[in-house]
Amino acid sequence: MLQQKIPATVITGFLGAGKTTIIRNMLMNAGGKKIALIINEFGDLGVDGDVLKGCGAENCTEDDIIELTNGCICCTVADDFIPTMQRLLERDVKPDHIVIETSGLALPQPLVAAFNWPDIRTRVTVDGVVTVVDSAAVAAGRFADDHDKVDAARVLDEGLDHDSPLEELFEDQLTCADLIVLNKTDLLDAEGIAKVRAEVAERIHRKPTLIEAKNGDVPAFVLLGLGASTEGDIENRKSHHELEHEALHESGEAHEHHHDHDEFESFVMKLGAIADPLAFVDRLKPVIETHDVLRLKGFIDVPGKPMRLVIQAVGSRIDTYFDRPWSAGEKRETRLVVIGLHEWDFGAVVEAVQAAA
Numbered sequence: 001m002l003q004q005k006i007p008a009t010v011i012t013g014f015l016g017a018g019k020t021t022i023i024r025n026m027l028m029n030a031g032g033k034k035i036a037l038i039i040n041e042f043g044d045l046g047v048d049g050d051v052l053k054g055c056g057a058e059n060c061t062e063d064d065i066i067e068l069t070n071g072c073i074c075c076t077v078a079d080d081f082i083p084t085m086q087r088l089l090e091r092d093v094k095p096d097h098i099v100i101e102t103s104g105l106a107l108p109q110p111l112v113a114a115f116n117w118p119d120i121r122t123r124v125t126v127d128g129v130v131t132v133v134d135s136a137a138v139a140a141g142r143f144a145d146d147h148d149k150v151d152a153a154r155v156l157d158e159g160l161d162h163d164s165p166l167e168e169l170f171e172d173q174l175t176c177a178d179l180i181v182l183n184k185t186d187l188l189d190a191e192g193i194a195k196v197r198a199e200v201a202e203r204i205h206r207k208p209t210l211i212e213a214k215n216g217d218v219p220a221f222v223l224l225g226l227g228a229s230t231e232g233d234i235e236n237r238k239s240h241h242e243l244e245h246e247a248l249h250e251s252g253e254a255h256e257h258h259h260d261h262d263e264f265e266s267f268v269m270k271l272g273a274i275a276d277p278l279a280f281v282d283r284l285k286p287v288i289e290t291h292d293v294l295r296l297k298g299f300i301d302v303p304g305k306p307m308r309l310v311i312q313a314v315g316s317r318i319d320t321y322f323d324r325p326w327s328a329g330e331k332r333e334t335r336l337v338v339i340g341l342h343e344w345d346f347g348a349v350v351e352a353v354q355a356a357a
């Protein structure tokens with residue numbers, strides 16, 4: 001009899017929006033569903049995968065968590081994602097549901113298109129694309145372009161894309177959604193939330209379901225079981241790049257292929273033990289603001305503490321918490337992944353973070 005397709009849910013959304021938090025909560029209340037996780041990160045310090053392995057959900061053990069950390073899943077879909085999916089489908093014990101967390105910088109469109117590959121499409125279907133929004137960042141205008149800056153630049157260069165890389169990526173992730181989660185609403189009042197709803201609605205031509213959340217508290221039955229078969233609707237969810245590409249093809253103009261990720265850059269830093277993490281966090285805030293660090297996360301070795309300290313910075317909003325003991329064989333060290341916009345002064349950021357340590 002025709003094999004029932006395994007449903008796969010894509011969780012996307014900009015850096016720090018709350019994807020991992022939503023997934024961790026989903027694992028803890030997914031009932032008996034056996035979940036396989038594919039976690040993609042930009043910057044090869046597997047923080048999300050490590051955090052999720054630490055949550056010890058019995059329906060998703062360590063070997064059900066597969067990490068793809070050699071770049072964005074949209075660029076590595078052919079040589080990384082597809083083979084991973086094929087290996088997963090060869091397992092004798094199949095998962096009930098596959099959940100894919102894209103990196104915060106990934107375009108979901110190429111990933112959804114990959115589900116139309118011949119030997120994937122017969123066995124898996126995209127149950128839905130869930131786009132997580134950092135409502136506080138939207139309310140703060142993080143994704144709205146600085147229009148007078150763009151207007152000034154446009155005077156100089158007619159061919160300038162009207163959107164900044166942040167704005168384009170943000171819209172592309174929204175356009176692809178079956179469900180939009182306005183997360184971090186705990187940081188906003190009713191007026192702020194209304195403003196975010198309006199801004200999100202004006203950026204998309206479709207009408208995906210939109211829900212609010214705090215600390216990723218979205219019930220698993222809302223996330224899993226959307227039944228959208230999104231891979232059959234990609235015509236309706238094109239990214240800016242795909243639309244531009246089509247327009248240029250129609251006009252017959254030649255154009256170079258640019259990767260949307262040239263505008264972003266990340267690096268991993270290793271630092272010594274940090275005796276006073278709160279002082280470190282205070283000194284880090286101005287560095288993040290000065291250099292417009294988009295995202296900083298990782299693990300801190302605090303001398304004398306048996307537990308590992310996780311640091312999570314989304315823009316200059318910084319959280320730290322002890323998540324688990326350092327394990328016996330593990331080397332205690334401070335490792336941070338730092339992600340920013342391309343035009344930043346790389347050396348200066350490294351020096352400033354080191355000086356703050």
Ligand SMILES: Nc1nc2c(ncn2[C@@H]2O[C@H](COP(=O)(O)OP(=O)(O)OP(=O)(O)O)[C@@H](O)[C@H]2O)c(=O)[nH]1
Nearest residue numbers: 015016017018019020021104184214215216312319
């Ligand atoms: N105040 C608040 N903080 C949140 C909420 N959801 C997540 N966070 C915090 O935001 C930070 C980033 O959360 P993650 O779940 O790691 O975000 P992510 O989208 O997986 O991040 P990347 O994978 O790096 O793109 C963490 O410090 C979370 O604790 C929320 O609803 N409210």
